Amino acid sequence: DTGVSQDPRHKITKRGQNVTFRCDPISEHNRLYWYRQTLGQGPEFLTYFQNEAQLEKSRLLSDRFSAERPKGSFSTLEIQRTEQGDSAMYLCASSFSTGWNEKLFFGSGTQLSVL
Amino acid sequence: QKEVEQNSGPLSVPEGAIASLNCTYSDRGSQSFFWYRQYSGKSPELIMFIYSNGDKEDGRFTAQLNKASQYVSLLIRDSQPSDSATYLCAVSNTGNQFYFGTGTSLTVIP
Numbered sequence: 001d002t003g004v005s006q007d008p009r010h011k012i013t014k015r016g017q018n019v020t021f022r023c024d025p026i027s028e029h030n031r032l033y034w035y036r037q038t039l040g041q042g043p044e045f046l047t048y049f050q051n052e053a054q055l056e057k058s059r060l061l062s063d064r065f066s067a068e069r070p071k072g073s074f075s076t077l078e079i080q081r082t083e084q085g086d087s088a089m090y091l092c093a094s095s096f097s098t099g100w101n102e103k104l105f106f107g108s109g110t111q112l113s114v115l
Numbered sequence: 116q117k118e119v120e121q122n123s124g125p126l127s128v129p130e131g132a133i134a135s136l137n138c139t140y141s142d143r144g145s146q147s148f149f150w151y152r153q154y155s156g157k158s159p160e161l162i163m164f165i166y167s168n169g170d171k172e173d174g175r176f177t178a179q180l181n182k183a184s185q186y187v188s189l190l191i192r193d194s195q196p197s198d199s200a201t202y203l204c205a206v207s208n209t210g211n212q213f214y215f216g217t218g219t220s221l222t223v224i225p
Binding site for chain 2: 031033040041042043044045048055056089091097101102103104105106107108109111
């Protein structure tokens with residue numbers, strides 16, 4: 001039983017470049033979430049999918065951010081024209097939706113540094 | 116007002132003592148409550164969850180929930196240096212929203 005997998009673990013990029021992160025959820029989980037976490041803060045919700053449908057996006061998610069989950073399996077998060085303020089840990093979490101007792105399980109995260 | 120509030124600490128306790136971590140939340144409709152442990156540079160790891168008022172024990176960990184006071188706590192008995200981490204409180208309603216606090220940094224001193 002594998003956990004949530006994220007790739008890459010670390011990404012260093014120059015301002016203005018595009019980056020893409022991948023998340024593979026736990027296989028039987030139907031929901032997939034993206035969070036962003038900066039130093040000293042808790043995870044902040046970005047967006048989530050139920051199967052292949054993107055059901056909600058945070059106001060934090062600017063037009064430069066896009067996420068996909070084709071076929072309801074893995075997901076990608078792309079940031080276009082990166083800015084230094086995008087530097088953060090990007091966390092993916094998955095869950096099996098059972099209503100009120102849904103639990104999130106996180107991947108190891110992708111640490112993004114924008115120079 | 117933030118949805119979930121935690122004292123950022125740092126909280127220091129000697130090895131073998133009880134560490135007490137607290138969390139308050141603002142949404143009275145919240146149904147599920149979680150504690151995550153996060154080591155420096157790592158991702159959050161789910162260690163406890165509680166849904167009903169009262170106490171829930173799992174090994175050295177006890178989660179306590181008081182919905183009337185909108186208060187959740189985590190007790191760690193016989194604290195070990197390996198418990199040194201940031202502890203995140205998370206709260207969820209039935210609408211697929213999970214709100215996290217900023218975390219409390221715990222240091223267990225050998």
